[in-house]
Amino acid sequence: MQPDKKPDRPLRTARPAALAAALLALLLAGCAVSPAYQRPATPDISAFKEAEGWAPAAPADALARGPWWQLFGDPVLDGLAARVEVSNQNVAQAVAAYAQARALVREQRAAFFPTVTLNGGANRSHSSGGSGSASSSGGRTANSFDVSIGASWEPDVWGRLGRAAESASASAQASEADLASARLSAQGELAVNYLTLRQVDAQQALLARTLAGFERSLEIARNRYSAGIAAKTDVLQAQTQLANAQADAADLVRQRAQLEHAVAVLVGQAPAQFALAPVAWNPSVPDVPVGVPSSLLQRRPDIASAERAVAVANAQIGIARSAYYPSLPLGASYGFGAGRLADLFSASGSVWSLGVSAAQTLFNAGATAARVEGSEAAHAQAVARYRQTVLTAFQDVEDQLAAGRALAAQQDLRRQASEAADQVEQQVLNRYRSGQVGYTEVITAQATALSARRALVQALADRQTTAVALIQALCGGWQAGL
16 A cells, blocks of 8 residues: 555645646736836926026925915914815815725725625524325424634735725825815915905005095195186096095905905805904015926926826726736635534534635627726826826916016016106196196096006015915925825
């Protein structure tokens, strides 16, 4: 009998080796199912075209700290911006979406581990006696009890589960970037609305001073008319100009109310429960540091979200390709069965099973190939969308840099025009009092001076809102954690 056993030994040692080699080959094949992810190429730009003469990037830590709105030096704006992340409902929605994405990541990663189940049951059955039976019992009643614990697991031979987890993780990272984008958008909108409201406050203060001057001019015209020095048309012209200015003041009241309501909603309050008292306007325009274009790709959340969408699409290609290969689920169970509850856990009633199965689709009319082609097309679409997002980001920065430079030059010119118009207004009014010119010239000079003053205030406000837009384009206060 001994010679018969010797040939079996090499077979017993060879089978595990062959099985290991087969599994290794399957794992290697699984690694090749999905294409390796590479970040799409973007334009190689060393500097922004419109950044010449702009603030250098040395103080960029002012933006990296997060509260970029502090650059404007307004305590009220600081307090309002801090409330956006807590109370704004759009941001809250983005927070919930990010939490949902993270939960999906945990769900996908759970597929790497076996699923363990516990089953139990109790049955009572009755069978009636045969027609030829002499038994008077009327049949037989039997009880059965069983309890078992089972586990099932599908090894990720083809990389499908791994790619699904990668896709979910990339989606979560995209949601994180979307959250940052929603937060930055809400904060930027708040800053623009608040700064515009303060600009309206300045316009109201300016118009109040102008109205006082118009009222004095009307009084002068009335006195001259009463003295028979001036015609009635001078009084009518003065009244017309005063009424038009008062109508402009009423329109500013409307604009301020709407801006105040918008700020209230952005901080999560009902407009009826929110108010901003007028304060002296601080037309501070911060120097926004501009870094190299490559840092923009790391800072902007919309770029990060678009890049993560490419990663998701790349993982979906691997998931689609894995359908070409069979599924290999493993299953095992161990339990007990007995006719009496007292005998349920006896050794004689134990039952166990262990098995592996394989399933492969042989024909589905090209559906798998269509899904692969569709996922590849979706990947190409995501790549194009990512590159377009990068180009748009570069455009945003260039636009705001150009606008900031033009508005700075415009502000100086507006100030010169306003100062000159003020002098003309005063000189013409003095000449009118002495009877050297008609009231029409006074009206023209006052209207020109008012327009120049308001244009100067608008230029200062435009520089502030452009600074906010530039900060948003550079995405100050957000760092990609990918």
